[in-house]
Amino acid sequence: MMKILVAVKRVIDYNVQIRVKSDGSGVETENVKMSMNPPDENAVEEALRIKESGKAEEVIVLSIGNEKSQETIRTGLAMGADKGIFVKANDNCEPLSIAKIMKKIIEKEKPQIVLMGKQAIDDDCNQTGQMLSALVEWPQATFASKLEIKDSTLFVTREIDEGLEKIEINLPAVITCDLRLNEPRYASLPNIMKAKKKPIETLSAEDLEIDTSPRIKLIKVEEPSKRKKGIMVNNVSELVQKLKHEAKVI
Amino acid sequence: MSVLVIAEHNNTEIKSSTLSTITAASQIKKEVDVLVMGYKCEILAKEISNYENIRKVIYIDNKIYENPVAENITLAILNISSNYSYILAPANTFGKNFMPRVAAKSDVSQISDVIKIEKEDTFIRPIYAGNALATVQSIENKKIITIRPTSFEPVIKEGGKGEIEEINFEESSKLVNFINREESKSERPELGTARIVISGGRGLQSAENFKMINEIADKLNAAIGASRAAVDAGYVSNDYQVGQTGKVVVPELYIAIGISGAIQHLAGMKESKIIVAINKDEEAPIFNVADYGLQADLFEALPELSLELDKLNTINK
Ligand SMILES: Cc1cc2nc3c(=O)[nH]c(=O)nc-3n(C[C@H](O)[C@H](O)[C@H](O)COP(=O)(O)OP(=O)(O)OC[C@H]3O[C@@H](n4cnc5c(N)ncnc54)[C@H](O)[C@@H]3O)c2cc1C
Ligand SMILES: Nc1ncnc2c1ncn2[C@@H]1O[C@H](COP(=O)(O)O)[C@@H](O)[C@H]1O
Numbered sequence: 001m002m003k004i005l006v007a008v009k010r011v012i013d014y015n016v017q018i019r020v021k022s023d024g025s026g027v028e029t030e031n032v033k034m035s036m037n038p039p040d041e042n043a044v045e046e047a048l049r050i051k052e053s054g055k056a057e058e059v060i061v062l063s064i065g066n067e068k069s070q071e072t073i074r075t076g077l078a079m080g081a082d083k084g085i086f087v088k089a090n091d092n093c094e095p096l097s098i099a100k101i102m103k104k105i106i107e108k109e110k111p112q113i114v115l116m117g118k119q120a121i122d123d124d125c126n127q128t129g130q131m132l133s134a135l136v137e138w139p140q141a142t143f144a145s146k147l148e149i150k151d152s153t154l155f156v157t158r159e160i161d162e163g164l165e166k167i168e169i170n171l172p173a174v175i176t177c178d179l180r181l182n183e184p185r186y187a188s189l190p191n192i193m194k195a196k197k198k199p200i201e202t203l204s205a206e207d208l209e210i211d212t213s214p215r216i217k218l219i220k221v222e223e224p225s226k227r228k229k230g231i232m233v234n235n236v237s238e239l240v241q242k243l244k245h246e247a248k249v250i
Numbered sequence: 251m252s253v254l255v256i257a258e259h260n261n262t263e264i265k266s267s268t269l270s271t272i273t274a275a276s277q278i279k280k281e282v283d284v285l286v287m288g289y290k291c292e293i294l295a296k297e298i299s300n301y302e303n304i305r306k307v308i309y310i311d312n313k314i315y316e317n318p319v320a321e322n323i324t325l326a327i328l329n330i331s332s333n334y335s336y337i338l339a340p341a342n343t344f345g346k347n348f349m350p351r352v353a354a355k356s357d358v359s360q361i362s363d364v365i366k367i368e369k370e371d372t373f374i375r376p377i378y379a380g381n382a383l384a385t386v387q388s389i390e391n392k393k394i395i396t397i398r399p400t401s402f403e404p405v406i407k408e409g410g411k412g413e414i415e416e417i418n419f420e421e422s423s424k425l426v427n428f429i430n431r432e433e434s435k436s437e438r439p440e441l442g443t444a445r446i447v448i449s450g451g452r453g454l455q456s457a458e459n460f461k462m463i464n465e466i467a468d469k470l471n472a473a474i475g476a477s478r479a480a481v482d483a484g485y486v487s488n489d490y491q492v493g494q495t496g497k498v499v500v501p502e503l504y505i506a507i508g509i510s511g512a513i514q515h516l517a518g519m520k521e522s523k524i525i526v527a528i529n530k531d532e533e534a535p536i537f538n539v540a541d542y543g544l545q546a547d548l549f550e551a552l553p554e555l556s557l558e559l560d561k562l563n564t565i566n567k
Contacts, residue, residue, distance in 0.1 A: 096360075121379065122378060124363060125360070134354040139426045143347075159343070162489060163433040163487060163488070215390050217388075221382050230540050232545065239526065239555070240558040243503070250562070
């Protein structure tokens with residue numbers, strides 16, 4: 001029976017209006033609400049559904065980062081995952097380092113399916129799944145909005161700029177999830193309690209002998225220039241006149 | 251130092267994303283090479299060789315690349331990548347799919363979604379849905395970069411005299427198969443490059459009502475976009491979505507109808523030159539970025555807008 005590994009990242013909650021630090025060194029994360037990266041919730045949900053359909057027996061959630069990443073693992077466990085793996089590493093590891101760490105975990109745990117988000121909403125990199133797939137030489141299906149497993153073949157519908165694409169890939173495989181893949185469940189109170197007793201294995205990037213030193217130097221982080229506040233018009237005809245004669249765009 | 255651009259096309263047409271990526275590449279080095287992988291694509295290679303700043307077009311013509319999967323695109327790029335210190339592709343679902351694979355196989359950290367080239371090793375990219383801009387410097391010998399197409403002008407399509415080289419390559423993965431693609435066909439301008447975009451949100455309430463947008467779009471020769479809520483609710487298909495996890499658009503005129511203006515939506519349109527918002531809620535955050543806001547019920551405003559546009563004897567399309 002199959003094992004599924006799900007990668008979950010701890011990020012600033014998507015509802016928070018972020019603040020750029022005044023010294024330009026980054027974005028304020030102290031005292032800011034943190035959550036599981038949204039498409040990673042879809043990844044956990046999909047893993048649980050595969051398990052519930054009887055096609056897998058264990059769902060492992062993995063998070064890499066500082067100590068607090070364990071909270072994100074707990075969220076995954078409360079949703080219904082069976083076990084957590086926490087890999088301690090410096091904050092802001094580049095996707096390549098995350099993929100290398102994940103490769104080590106795959107060698108240890110031997111899952112058949114790796115599910116992850118298509119994009120982390122903090123760095124907006126959209127890289128890690130593709131990198132992992134290349135490193136372990138398993139096929140990839142990115143931006144998945146529908147999955148169907150038949151024996152050891154996975155049929156995946158992918159959201160692309162032109163519409164939808166269907167591909168067929170062999171297991172084991174790496175899949176990155178779109179937000180439309182499913183509707184993630186909420187953790188129920190009893191499950192939150194149960195999750196407290198579920199095991200989290202702790203490792204570190206050093207234990208796994210992965211060098212996570214950055215290859216890309218962050219020079220500075222700035223706020224984008226703000227748009228000038230515009231005006232309110234009173235009716236449609238005024239709007240059209242302004243567009244025609246003032247903005248000259250129609 | 252040499253620069254390679256991976257061309258996006260559909261075997262009959264070069265996509266505009268390729269034109270912008272070539273411009274970005276030429277800001278790093280004046281002479282740019284382009285790789286075209288496709289099926290019966292020689293004519294596309296010829297076309298690109300005429301673009302400004304092209305030194306060489308390399309093309310691989312093989313059935314494998316008719317509808318290529320990321321694995322096979324990656325193999326073909328790796329086959330020639332040792333000749334290049336820069337590899338660039340557009341930051342859209344085409345480039346995002348394979349560039350990180352090329353990077354991982356080259357043991358290089360990728361720089362995603364670059365909007366500005368500061369220096370040959372320093373780039374600006376948006377993070378947190380564009381709510382912050384990061385200036386980053388690559389300290390590696392090889393640079394693997396995806397380019398946000400809307401941030402760079404298209405290259406001039408003439409004046410170049412690039413050489414053309416065909417190479418044979420047919421290594422492919424046995425583990426992945428393309429099945430099919432469902433593309434939304436439309437006579438309207440492409441969302442990513444249209445001069446005018448009109449987008450609808452949850453305020454439209456149904457797929458049927460969403461068609462009210464079509465009528466205005468036709469009159470303005472505009473492309474149609476949507477918020478994620480409108481796509482999730484099934485009013486239109488996913489390829490209409492504008493935002494952090496959809497498309498980025500920078501038209502001269504962006505009209506948001508019944509869209510609240512969540513940061514994830516703004517990420518995809520707030521660089522537009524002129525923004526218009528029609529929303530019945532005067533507190534809607536979309537009004538904070540709108541040049542012209544109209545607080546109104548869209549079901550009244552849209553028919554009026556249609557009539558007012560008819561009254562203009564010349565619409566500058
Ligand atoms: C990780 C992540 C990524 C996301 N990516 C994207 C993305 O790429 N693009 C995107 O758009 N969203 C994205 N979202 C979703 C985003 O947060 C919002 O939920 C979404 O943009 C809301 O869409 P909306 O404005 O159409 O709907 P709502 O927020 O429900 O707003 C509807 C608006 O319509 C107005 N309205 C209703 N009826 C009328 C009427 N009769 N006349 C006039 N006005 C009316 C209302 O006043 C309201 O302001 C993402 C969310 C997450 C978590
Ligand atoms: N530090 C991390 N810990 C666990 N998973 C991660 C981490 N960083 C990235 N991922 C996974 O990789 C996906 C894509 O991230 P990115 O390539 O950074 O956009 C995320 O949605 C996660 O599933």
